[in-house]
Amino acid sequence: xxxxxxxxxxxxxxxxxxxxxxxxxxxxxxxxxxxxxxxxxxxxxxxxxxxxxxxxxxxxxxxxxxxxxxxxxxxxxxxxxxxxxxxxxxxxxxxxxxxxxxxxxxxxxxxxxxxxxxxxxxxxxxxxxxxxxxxxxxxxxxxxxxxxxxxxxxxxxxxxxxxxxxxxxxxxxxxxxxxxxxxxxxxxxxxxxxxxxxxxxxxxxxxxxxxxxxxxxxxxxxxxxxxxxxxxxxxxxxxxxxxxxxxxxxxxxxxxxxxxxxxxxxxxxxxxxxxxxxxxxxxxxxxxxxxxxxxxxxxxxxxxxxxxxxxxxxxxxxxxxxxxxxxxxxxxxxxxxxxxxxxxxxxxxxxxxxxxxxxxxxxxxxxxxxxxxxxxxxxxxxxxxxxxxxxxxxxxxxxxxxxxxxxxxxxxxxxxxxxxxxxxxxxxxxxxxxxxxxxxxxxxxxxxxxxxxxxxxxxxxxxxxxxxxxxxxxxxxxxxxxxxxxxxxxxxxxxxxxxxxxxxxxxxxxxxxxxxxxxxxxxxxxxxxxxxxxxxxxxxxxxxxxxxxxxxxxxxxxxxxxxxxxxxxxxxxxxxxxxxxxxxxxxxxxxxxxxxxxxxxxxxxxxxxxxxxxxxxxxxxxxxxxxxxxxxxxxxxxxxxxxxxxxxxxxxxxxxxxxxxxxxxxxxxxxxxxxxxxxxxxxxxxxxxxxxxxxxxxxxxxxxxxxxxxxxxxxxxxxxxxxxxxxxxxxxxxxxxxxxxxxxxxxxxxxxxxxxxxxxx
DNA sequence: GTAGGGTTAG
Numbered sequence: 121x122x123x124x125x126x127x128x129x130x131x132x133x134x135x136x137x138x139x140x141x142x143x144x145x146x147x148x149x150x151x152x153x154x155x156x157x158x159x160x161x162x163x164x165x166x167x168x169x170x171x172x173x174x175x176x177x178x179x180x181x182x183x184x185x186x187x188x189x190x191x192x193x194x195x196x197x198x199x200x201x202x203x204x205x206x207x208x209x210x211x212x213x214x215x216x217x218x219x220x221x222x223x224x225x226x227x228x229x230x231x232x233x234x235x236x237x238x239x240x241x242x243x244x245x246x247x248x249x250x251x252x253x254x255x256x257x258x259x260x261x262x263x264x265x266x267x268x269x270x271x272x273x274x275x276x277x278x279x280x281x282x283x284x285x286x287x288x289x290x291x292x293x294x295x296x297x298x299x300x301x302x303x304x305x306x307x308x309x310x311x312x313x314x315x316x317x318x319x320x321x322x323x324x325x326x327x328x329x330x331x332x333x334x335x336x337x338x339x340x341x342x343x344x345x346x347x348x349x350x351x352x353x354x355x356x357x358x359x360x361x362x363x364x365x366x367x368x369x370x371x372x373x374x375x376x377x378x379x380x381x382x383x384x385x386x387x388x389x390x391x392x393x394x395x396x397x398x399x400x401x402x403x404x405x406x407x408x409x410x411x412x413x414x415x416x417x418x419x420x421x422x423x424x425x426x427x428x429x430x431x432x433x434x435x436x437x438x439x440x441x442x443x444x445x446x447x448x449x450x451x452x453x454x455x456x457x458x459x460x461x462x463x464x465x466x467x468x469x470x471x472x473x474x475x476x477x478x479x480x481x482x483x484x485x486x487x488x489x490x491x492x493x494x495x496x497x498x499x500x501x502x503x504x505x506x507x508x509x510x511x512x513x514x515x516x517x518x519x520x521x522x523x524x525x526x527x528x529x530x531x532x533x534x535x536x537x538x539x540x541x542x543x544x545x546x547x548x549x550x551x552x553x554x555x556x557x558x559x560x561x562x563x564x565x566x567x568x569x570x571x572x573x574x575x576x577x578x579x580x581x582x583x584x585x586x587x588x589x590x591x592x593x594x595x596x597x598x599x600x601x602x603x604x605x606x607x608x609x610x611x612x613x614x615x616x617x618x619x620x621x622x623x624x625x626x627x628x629x630x631x632x633x634x635x636x637x638x639x640x641x642x643x644x645x646x647x648x649x650x651x652x653x654x655x656x657x658x659x660x661x662x663x664x665x666x667x668x669x670x671x672x673x674x675x676x677x678x679x680x681x682x683x684x685x686x687x688x689x690x691x692x693x694x695x696x697x698x699x700x701x702x703x704x705x706x707x708x709x710x711x712x713x714x715x716x717x718x719x720x721x722x723x724x725x726x727x728x729x730x731x732x733x734x735x736x737x738x739x740x741x742x743x744x745x746x747x748x749x750x751x752x753x754x755x756x757x758x759x760x761x762x763x764x765x766x767x768x769x770x771x772x773x774x775x776x777x778x779x780x781x782x783x784x785x786x787x788x789x790x791x792x793x794x795x796x797x798x799x800x801x802x803x804x805x806x807x808x809x810x811x812x813x814x815x816x817x818x819x820x821x822x823x824x825x826x827x828x829x830x831x832x833x834x835x836x837x838x839x840x841x842x843x844x845x846x847x848x849x850x851x852x853x854x855x856x857x858x859x860x861x862x863x864x865x866x867x868x869x870x871x872x873x874x875x876x877x878x879x880x881x
Numbered sequence: 882g883t884a885g886g887g888t889t890a891g
């Protein structure tokens with residue numbers, strides 16, 4: 121028996137637990153409820169699998185109140201409220217009378233059902249038991265209404281009121297964001313303990329007042345590991361990873377032994393830094409200290425590996441966890457895959473995951489949205505609301521709104537906005553930012569401005585979204601002015617702001633403003649140089665563009681040479697174009713656009729042999745002209761087209777219209793634009809109408825639906841060429857309204873046959 | 882205590 125006792129006191133992991141279990145059976149002690157309860161309590165602590173624990177329980181012939189209490193505690197820890205209630209019922213069924221210890225567990229785990237237990241407790245006369253009373257206060261403090269907690273609290277005679285009751289109230293007020301009440305209770309309470317102080321640290325961290333949190337932390341008469349953890353996670357969850365890691369050092373130096381929670385928090389702080397060296401040193405420490413890695417720590421490690429780019433290591437942890445995985449583990453792994461763009465692996469996990477929650481859906485939807493698969497993201501969102509298993513929240517909607525913006529799908533966007541109000545989903549800053557983005561990408565600058573103006577608080581992203589919108593629509597002056605406004609409001613422009621403003625200057629031809637903006641950037645990044653080269657190039661200052669590029673403190677990337685090539689194309693500069701293109705052929709050998717641009721430059725100069733040479737080079741290098749999808753939004757649906765596409769239900773009408781259009785144009789004496797030379801050369805090899813590229817099909821569809829008076833939005837991948845121009849002119853004349861056409865990153869607003877963007881003609 | 886969201890350029 122003595123030996124058993126010494127084994128029991130050393131149960132540190134699941135194997136020890138099994139050994140103890142075996143010993144107990146070996147000594148025929150299994151029917152002793154004392155040992156069973158002890159085993160179950162170890163199961164709780166070590167988070168043993170439920171089936172193992174349940175087996176233990178089931179083979180106990182006459183469980184007493186201690187065994188039942190242990191089981192209740194076990195399921196309560198797992199947050200399996202249904203099992204807790206079931207166990208409670210079984211307990212009563214066995215004629216075992218619940219004592220005052222049982223009710224706090226029940227109430228804590230039962231969620232809203234706890235209110236029912238409150239009545240039960242009063243009836244059984246446990247109402248004046250200090251633990252039960254505290255559990256009741258704690259329940260109302262956590263679940264609300266907090267007023268009920270206060271009522272029970274006030275009814276306790278002064279001399280019976282314990283510090284735990286005060287603490288429950290303090291935490292409750294923080295939970296319900298009554299900072300003043302929490303503070304007041306803290307000030308008037310007759311005695312405080314380490315839990316009280318820690319609650320204040322947690323509370324101030326929750327309202328993001330980390331300075332106040334730190335003041336309380338520094339003033340604490342004593343600190344437990346929980347207090348350290350509270351301060352640590354306060355830093356970690358508010359994005360102050362550096363502070364968290366510094367505090368962790370302090371903690372170690374102070375000789376405090378970190379617990380599992382500490383490790384989880386520190387690992388998560390390390391994740392947000394994404395630093396593989398720091399990660400490796402943390403893992404070494406864990407090994408040296410022989411830390412038990414529970415599911416939480418392992419999941420945090422998984423996430424850390426993934427965010428440091430070690431997807432394989434992350435997957436190994438995921439596989440090793442096996443049955444111990446929880447939904448967080450799954451979601452972390454899914455996000456790990458979407459982060460690196462491996463959508464297939466992510467989707468595979470998504471499909472096999474048991475019990476998806478809203479975060480699972482959000483991870484997958486955001487994964488598609490962030491990897492250029494906006495249409496799929498929206499499809500998945502529709503599936504989510506049809507399945508009705510999880511309710512979309514703000515995070516879901518932010519991704520969906522952004523996806524609508526990327527597609528330029530205004531009808532869809534408006535439907536999503538209606539969905540928000542119908543389902544009472546409130547948007548915070550990022551939600552409104554996504555809306556600004558969506559509206560400006562869809563060409564509704566008025567709506568974008570309205571959303572921006574209606575916001576109570578705006579951050580740098582709000583300004584950036586609107587500035588980029590102005591940039592895309594050629595509203596240069598408004599973009600420059602908005603940057604001044606943001607400075608006046610005390611928000612500092614960041615990298616993205618400058619990209620937006622410089623792009624705006626570029627599209628509006630504001631050379632001097634652009635120069636000033638560029639000069640004002642303290643430490644211009646490579647993208648800022650690219651924008652500046654673009655601006656100089658477009659307005660025809662090609663020499664200065666070239667000089668700017670040569671003076672860059674870093675090696676120019678494809679964006680810089682691309683700008684130069686584009687400018688050479690606009691201003692028909694063969695030599696400069698060749699220089700830029702040759703660099704680009706090294707940097708992006710598979711990008712067909714560069715070959716086409718250079719060939720266009722040659723064609724414009726009448727150098728047909730060179731055009732032919734480029735075509736040969738493409739063939740030899742196996743460079744395929746990228747065939748993107750184009751699509752038209754109509755009736756809340758996206759009609760997709762690809763080269764030689766015949767899949768559309770109105771395919772015959774579309775091709776008929778195309779033939780008609782060409783006939784009309786030929787008769788009217790239109791001549792093919794030189795910018796389409798390479799395409800037309802390629803197409804001549806095929807049956808002309810079959811090889812028609814997707815944008816022409818999209819335009820034809822738009823033209824067809826316009827006859828029915830539909831709203832037309834032609835989006836994505838539109839290199840507006842000769843046929844398309846003519847078609848768009850026809851549509852907008854027909855409609856007498858503004859038509860927005862989007863090619864990858866630029867907008868073309870056609871009003872009465874005129875386009876705001878002069879790039880292509 | 883661990884998981885998910887918004888802005889960027891040729």
